[in-house]
Amino acid sequence: MPRPHDKSGDRPYDIVLYGATGFVGELTAEYLAAHAPEDCRWALAGRSPDKLARLRERLAKTHPACTELPLLHADSGDPASLRELARATRVLASTVGPYLAHGEGLVAACAEAGTDYTDLTGEPEFVDRMYVAYDAQARRTGARLVHTCGFDSVPHDLGAYYTVRQLPEGVPLRLSGFVRTGARFSGGTLASALGAMGRGRQMLAAARERRAVEPGPLGGRRARSVPGVPHRSREVGAWAVPLPTIDGKVVERSASALKRYGPDFRYRHYAAVKWLPVAAGGALAAGSVVALAQLPAARRWLGSLVAPGTGPDEATRAKSWFSVRFVGEGGGRRVFTEVSGGDPGYGETAKILAESLLCLAFDELPATAGQVTPATAMGDALLGRLQEAGIRFRVAHSE
Numbered sequence: 241m242p243r244p245h246d247k248s249g250d251r252p253y254d255i256v257l258y259g260a261t262g263f264v265g266e267l268t269a270e271y272l273a274a275h276a277p278e279d280c281r282w283a284l285a286g287r288s289p290d291k292l293a294r295l296r297e298r299l300a301k302t303h304p305a306c307t308e309l310p311l312l313h314a315d316s317g318d319p320a321s322l323r324e325l326a327r328a329t330r331v332l333a334s335t336v337g338p339y340l341a342h343g344e345g346l347v348a349a350c351a352e353a354g355t356d357y358t359d360l361t362g363e364p365e366f367v368d369r370m371y372v373a374y375d376a377q378a379r380r381t382g383a384r385l386v387h388t389c390g391f392d393s394v395p396h397d398l399g400a401y402y403t404v405r406q407l408p409e410g411v412p413l414r415l416s417g418f419v420r421t422g423a424r425f426s427g428g429t430l431a432s433a434l435g436a437m438g439r440g441r442q443m444l445a446a447a448r449e450r451r452a453v454e455p456g457p458l459g460g461r462r463a464r465s466v467p468g469v470p471h472r473s474r475e476v477g478a479w480a481v482p483l484p485t486i487d488g489k490v491v492e493r494s495a496s497a498l499k500r501y502g503p504d505f506r507y508r509h510y511a512a513v514k515w516l517p518v519a520a521g522g523a524l525a526a527g528s529v530v531a532l533a534q535l536p537a538a539r540r541w542l543g544s545l546v547a548p549g550t551g552p553d554e555a556t557r558a559k560s561w562f563s564v565r566f567v568g569e570g571g572g573r574r575v576f577t578e579v580s581g582g583d584p585g586y587g588e589t590a591k592i593l594a595e596s597l598l599c600l601a602f603d604e605l606p607a608t609a610g611q612v613t614p615a616t617a618m619g620d621a622l623l624g625r626l627q628e629a630g631i632r633f634r635v636a637h638s639e
Contacts, residue, residue, distance in 0.1 A: 247337040253281045256599045257313060258346065260284040260334035261291040264360060264390075267590035268335065270296060273303040276598065283310035285325055289511040295597075316342040319349070331600045333358045333593055335390070339366040340439075347374055347385060354381035356600045362392030363487045365439060368446040371611045379610040386617045387598040388490055390589035394614050395564050395631070396487040396509070397494055399579040401615040402633050404501050407585050408571030412504035414570075416468070417491070418476045418512035419483060421562045421584050456496065461503050463495035468508040470526060475567045475576065480510035494615040502570065512565070557583040565636070574639040581631040588631065595625040619625060 257272065259265040261284075269284060276282055284292050292311040299306040305373060310327070314321040316336060326332055326349035336342045339361040349359035351374040367387050380387050388394070400415055407413055465488035473480040488509035495501035542620050560583035568575045581588045596618065599605070603621040614622060627633055 248624055251330055253283050253310070254331065255280065255282040255597045256285050256312065256325060256329040256332045257282070257597075258285040258325065258332060258334045261286050261288060261295050262335050262524065264586055264593075264639050265335040267293060267586055268333070268594050269299060271590050271594040272597070273299045275594065277602070278305070280598070280601070283312050283329070284560050285312040285314050287313065287315040289313060315347055319345050322346050322349040323352065326350045326355045329355060331356040331358070331597050335360055335593070337361065337363075339363050340369075341618060343576040344370065344373075349564065351378040351381060351383050351385065354378075354383045356384045356386070356391040358386045358593060358596050358600065360390040360392070360589060362390075362486050363528050364489060365446045366600065367486065367611075368443075368450040371450050372446075373599045375610040384600065384609055384617050386600070386614055387613040388486060389593050389612070389614055391562065391584040391592070392485065393487040393490040394592045394596070394622070394626070395562065395579045395584075395588075396582070397613055397615045399564050399566055399577065399633065400491045400507060401494060401498075401619065402579070402623060403566040403568040403575060403577045404495075405506075406575040406577065406635055406638065407568050407573055409502070410569035411501065411502055411540065412506075413502045413568060413570035414506050415491075416475075416480075416508045416567045417487070418473065418478065418480060418510050418565045418567075419487075420478070420512045420564075421563070433633055446511070459499075461496075461499070461501075461505075463492050463501060463505045465489055465492035465507045465509065465546050468510055473510070476512050476565050478512040481513055483509045483511045485509070490613050494613045497613070497616045498619075557587050560584065560587070562588070576636040576638065578636055579631065579633050591629055591631070592626065594621060595629055595632045599625055 255272070257265060257269055260269045284295060286292050289311065296306060296309050296311060299309065312325060316322070322345045326346070332350055332355050334343060334346050337360065339359060340363055343359065343361065343366055347357060359520065363387045370387070374385065396417055399417065403415055404413060419599070425596060468480065468482045470479065470481050488507055491507045494506070495505040540611045561581070562584035563578060563580040564576045568577070596614065599618045599622045605618055605621055608617050611626065623633065
């Protein structure tokens with residue numbers, strides 16, 4: 241598929257990071273300052289010139305090349321500024337959430353301009369609404385709209401992709417993913433989660449609207465993410481609790497798009513909890529938060545517990561970790577894999593987002609357009625980048 245732009249420099253920038261002065265935005269900017277190639281033309285964008293200038297000054301103290309880093313003004317409430325931003329770059333990332341409140345304008349601008357777009361959303365309603373509204377236009381312009389380019393949902397999406405590659409081709413496949421983390425969350429993450437919890441009816445309506453227009457897998461194939469049931473998993477030595485995050489749907493969409501997942505693919509997504517009382521207590525606490533999130537006053541109170549734009553300090557992040565274990569079966573073979581790394585919500589999320597930007601800007605990738613998953617858009621290239629960056633993908637053992 242012809243691209244509306246190439247690497248020859250018909251736009252001023254290769255990469256623009258929008259929301260650069262937010263908590264994860266700053267971490268992403270720091271990662272790009274340390275790892276972007278010398279010839280990468282990148283810029284910081286946001287609504288506060290003063291905050292952008294202070295961030296650039298901090299970056300320049302350890303990376304002198306950032307002294308002249310371009311600063312671009314844009315505001316989610318100003319569609320003209322977002323269109324100008326999208327037309328100026330080949331790849332654009334947004335860290336400005338909650339995305340339901342602040343994200344649509346930039347997706348619309350990128351779909352119109354043929355600009356590749358990434359974000360960190362874990363909001364299913366937002367992703368579904370963006371598919372219905374902008375997938376067709378992005379296909380026409382050649383834009384790749386790649387949501388969920390952080391801990392939601394790259395370790396799960398690429399972990400499933402990696403696991404599938406260890407199994408025979410052309411046969412039905414069954415995968416289960418088991419997530420464990422030791423980390424804290426930021427104010428932005430809390431705000432997005434509470435917003436989603438308080439919009440159950442709207443989320444279901446958006447999913448129905450998407451199903452009505454989205455084609456299924458070609459050639460009679462099937463791909464499903466199905467709810468599991470709580471159980472004791474011998475494979476991971478923990479209690480498996482169904483995890484109703486966006487990650488399972490992302491894996492399903494990759495399986496729908498890629499024939500390598502076989503003629504009949506099924507995925508189940510769980511949290512892995514070592515002790516039964518902890519699993520039961522966590523489920524009870526989660527149910528209580530969901531119930532409270534239905535009440536606007538309670539939702540505002542919960543959101544005030546962690547201020548937006550804040551998050552765990554460097555020492556806390558340094559002790560944080562994640563592990564996603566996969567059990568895959570098919571064609572008489574059984575394989576156990578693991579994806580693991582450090583602080584999932586911030587350090588590793590910033591790394592994943594930055595490497596996704598660099599991958600979209602500079603790597604040879606499949607010819608895709610429209611709303612596509614990380615595995616569909618970047619597959620092997622992003623997998624290799626993340627392995628080199630220190631996120632571990634390994635085969636534990638096979639049978």
